[in-house]
Amino acid sequence: MSDNSFGKLFRVTTWGESHGPAIGCVIDGCPPRLKLSEEDIQPWLDRRRPGQSRFTTQRREPDQVRILSGVFEGQTTGTPISLMIENTDQRSKDYGDIATRYRPGHADIAYDMKYGIRDYRGGGRSSARETAMRVAAGAVARVLLRTLVGEGVKIRAALTGIGGQTIDPSRWDWDEVERNPLWCPDAESVGPWEALLDSIRKDGSSIGATVEVVAEGLPAGLGAPVYGKLDADLAGAMMGINGVKGVEIGDGFAVAALRGEQNADPIAPGPQFASNHAGGILGGISTGQPIVARFAIKPTSSILTPVPSITRDGESVEVMTKGRHDPCIGIRAVPVAEAMMACVLADHLLRDHAQCGWGR
């Protein structure tokens, strides 16, 4: 089954476990003659790489990506692009006692229920490490979008809340996002959040967060009714990021409190929209406005506080997780969210070309 693939025409299949020899992905359907080299991908991986601040896991790996196929003399050939990162820092001894007991809130029990076996080393396939390949694929999607749509395409994400604290949207500054290790767009939130994270880390606990991702410069017409909706695909993509429990497009849950005249974005010739409650998508199709998605991500289950659980044999036990863990996985979800947005948009761009491109 294609459970490890996403996208229909820009199709990404990822493979690999946290502590196996390598992780990788295959991108099938990328158009030919795009300029692509490892230099287009590596910077995005570097952004996501752990060990860069005290707020992400201390696992240290170069995460050096290699292009193994699909590129010739600096250009894509239209054949599958295989990307691989070798795992170099695999301190699997840290995870020894995890082999026989389940972490509450973690996927390990669900894997065992389904498969009757799991690679427990570092979370195996459920590790956030898998998201490195999403970031790599997203980098290729960015090249595709830049080449086919134009330099004006911008896909950016930011951390907008943590532990119940949220930014002041009026202070949103995209440049600030690049300046602090939390990808926070509100300079005044950075200090308090760093203090909160330090305290969480000291407690051996973890904390939830919210992330917003915005795509600008995309054409109208991406997406399709009724089950090929751009917002439905984005919702699936964002909900598929490890730990995400809620997803919004545009005004999101706030629409529940609105009346029709408050929610409808007035249209002026252009077309120009006087507001963007819709988050750039109507009827599942992009309108040319910024595409806005938002999600909440739970606190990681790997904490030092003991929680009641059971062993594989079904006996009661208390579980706490030693080892290196992010106190807030929302931080590293920021580059992943951008990458997933880029992949979904690249996919829908090709889908639109296929069906509707002929008469333009």
Added chain:
Amino acid sequence: MSDNSFGKLFRVTTWGESHGPAIGCVIDGCPPRLKLSEEDIQPWLDRRRPGQSRFTTQRREPDQVRILSGVFEGQTTGTPISLMIENTDQRSKDYGDIATRYRPGHADIAYDMKYGIRDYRGGGRSSARETAMRVAAGAVARVLLRTLVGEGVKIRAALTGIGGQTIDPSRWDWDEVERNPLWCPDAESVGPWEALLDSIRKDGSSIGATVEVVAEGLPAGLGAPVYGKLDADLAGAMMGINGVKGVEIGDGFAVAALRGEQNADPIAPGPQFASNHAGGILGGISTGQPIVARFAIKPTSSILTPVPSITRDGESVEVMTKGRHDPCIGIRAVPVAEAMMACVLADHLLRDHAQCGWGR
């Protein structure tokens, strides 16, 4: 492209416009030898049917479903099941002036941007009418789940909020849901909500809402990492319901404020879980707990209040929508949400059979 299909193994393809001769769907992959007749489907359609209370559109149609293939002597044969409902009440004259102008907040402009053509009669393909076929497909999914899993499977939804007012969860009563025309589980909310809806309707306006859907009695092991996640598929399915702008699983957005020890559901032998913050899904795989999804749905864009807009020719105009419309599309989204949940679960059950069923 398969934009009008959902599901991989229990695959539903819908077709039809609001004011065409009929709407229908084809279900491919349904197992053979399930007892199925129109009587298994019709009651669910009757629940969703418009015109039953003053809070839903006054379009009156019997919505009589016909099984055109795939069933022989009262049993499914394993071949595609074709379902059809004829459109009998198509007062298309109501929509005449909509042909040349766009309703702010409506899909019509997006369809035109993408396709350069749209069937403007009653919203065409973007009409909520299409969801009748989801309900029909959901009824078949229920038969599948009941037969393969057991009578204990329950998939139920309820209206949990409207216009910013929410139910008191402590008063949740599933029986109440069947007793009031709003599918509200809190008897004390019904009166005030009916009053609110009357006022909204009198104003020619509309209002947003929230819906919760719960599936019980399902086995552990449905879903898959990493892009076949049950929660990701549910998120896509719910976000694909007309007007939905936000989706949650389990605690949803509330997780952003939680610490790891608050979020993790403790596990006791069984396994039993002491709480259900996860909404029945860990790592994209069901755990056997109730599966809980929630979504927010925007106020419909068809309102009597004039909103600035443009014509197809790009000229400024004010638009207001005459005709028959639901003041709160969240109400009729309740049976649709149940149906989508049923379809997603049926699909994942078959997917699990395929990959993991062999050794059980």
Added chain:
Amino acid sequence: MSDNSFGKLFRVTTWGESHGPAIGCVIDGCPPRLKLSEEDIQPWLDRRRPGQSRFTTQRREPDQVRILSGVFEGQTTGTPISLMIENTDQRSKDYGDIATRYRPGHADIAYDMKYGIRDYRGGGRSSARETAMRVAAGAVARVLLRTLVGEGVKIRAALTGIGGQTIDPSRWDWDEVERNPLWCPDAESVGPWEALLDSIRKDGSSIGATVEVVAEGLPAGLGAPVYGKLDADLAGAMMGINGVKGVEIGDGFAVAALRGEQNADPIAPGPQFASNHAGGILGGISTGQPIVARFAIKPTSSILTPVPSITRDGESVEVMTKGRHDPCIGIRAVPVAEAMMACVLADHLLRDHAQCGWGR
């Protein structure tokens, strides 16, 4: 599962049994703004319709197609196109004794082995009647190809052999194909073949045949390595026609006897090819030459000669089939082959647009 669909981007899903109320198909992915009406489809159905000569089944039905969705004011809208034909002549009494015994060479035993149930009326889903919807879908594919590629597209098939007799290729005349009831391109073969068929019919027997289908006027670049090969898709499409047991592209099985210098088609500037051993496809991709496929179709299993068989209960029995049957199903496979070729090409055209269309 999508077992009743074919095509990826021009996606056709068929449904319906021989003796159910109707048969139909849904075409998903058709581009918008193609001029389409029932008049574009009906003539192709009329060509295939049974009862037109003494060499095809005497079942008489108008096979009147209805477009139920996806077309508005004479143009496709980009939404799914639903086509339906009502079954009007369903003399199911003819098939009564078939319910409990298996016809040697027929699909009925295989269906029962797989599904544990089958709709035995007229072959149910395995009936050649299903191919009417392929012809209908093929007619839409022709409109697509004509609109997107040009009027020069020609997709034609002919009966090239019957019962071991073959045409003389030097007498091939496409006009002759339309003049005789066998779709035979060689005027001198028609008489002897009619005599053979009369004798076969008198004997209550049936006979095998070969069909060749040729597509001209298509661009180079359709298809893809390695599992999206145009020839592999054509082979699957042709082998999927009821009764087909062998498929060839270009020189087909004759290549087994050739040396490299005999098989290679020399290339001149243009590019022009000095011959077409390849059948218009190299490496799975079209070259702009005529695309040539050929297949062999077995004699139908419905014959008056008794053959040893068993009942559903596993008891020995002799089976002979009364009722109306084609003495040579190869004849009616001719329009079906054209339709499948058209659908495969339409699909690959859209696939090529998606991936490679951007820079052209």
Added chain:
Amino acid sequence: MSDNSFGKLFRVTTWGESHGPAIGCVIDGCPPRLKLSEEDIQPWLDRRRPGQSRFTTQRREPDQVRILSGVFEGQTTGTPISLMIENTDQRSKDYGDIATRYRPGHADIAYDMKYGIRDYRGGGRSSARETAMRVAAGAVARVLLRTLVGEGVKIRAALTGIGGQTIDPSRWDWDEVERNPLWCPDAESVGPWEALLDSIRKDGSSIGATVEVVAEGLPAGLGAPVYGKLDADLAGAMMGINGVKGVEIGDGFAVAALRGEQNADPIAPGPQFASNHAGGILGGISTGQPIVARFAIKPTSSILTPVPSITRDGESVEVMTKGRHDPCIGIRAVPVAEAMMACVLADHLLRDHAQCGWGR
């Protein structure tokens, strides 16, 4: 697009070019808890490996496969299995003059027409080298079939004809296949064929061939009507092998000459079939009889005889191919055919489990 994948539930995606750093594949959907190690795969690769006799290309590589994911402690985990073989012998200088001119009969011109770029080193993606990964995937499919169906599953292929000479079927001996370097089942054909191949090789030419592949011990019920037919999938899989131009199931093209009573396989209680004209498949579904497929493969286009062609710039030129090439690619197609058969059957086995497994 998923052009580089095959299978729906046992899904194989291959990547890599002849002269890139490596080739590989990802298998998604393999059931968990199958015993699998590199030792299960390597022997099949060794069978296919070039350089083992004077009749296959002299490229010498160990073709050492590595499992990079999806296996833990000797068992599959249900997550994607990534396999990789490093390319170690990449004498790309041999192919230098191929960069600017097209080989008649080769895929290079078609790739250029489609993509506007091609990796000309050793045929790039169109190289037979890609088939190594099919053999590797086939080895995993064999493990799946052996585990889920039983030790009785046998999937074997043999070279049945070369240059117009064919074996005597009455001398068919599966043991002989393993004894000669041509995989020929007829001991008396081996000598003359070796002489023919020596002469072909001396001439710098190449020759066509036929291959037959037989699967035994499989259950009835694999496949599905109407577009999920087992024979249609096999036809697509076989036609997708490099150079294949014709495919047959069972009696294949011979059916064109048969009458109904000659073609129908009589059925006795069991069910037992008195003959196997059908090749083990009726109505697209397996019957439990041996599944028999056959194909013709063209002579490779890489020959020393000059053939008229053009350069990339469209100028006339004569092309002959230096370098290491198989005089008869049919020989190395034998293990590839077995592998494709195994993959298709594994896929259909899982598909059957999904839909029909519930009541057994």
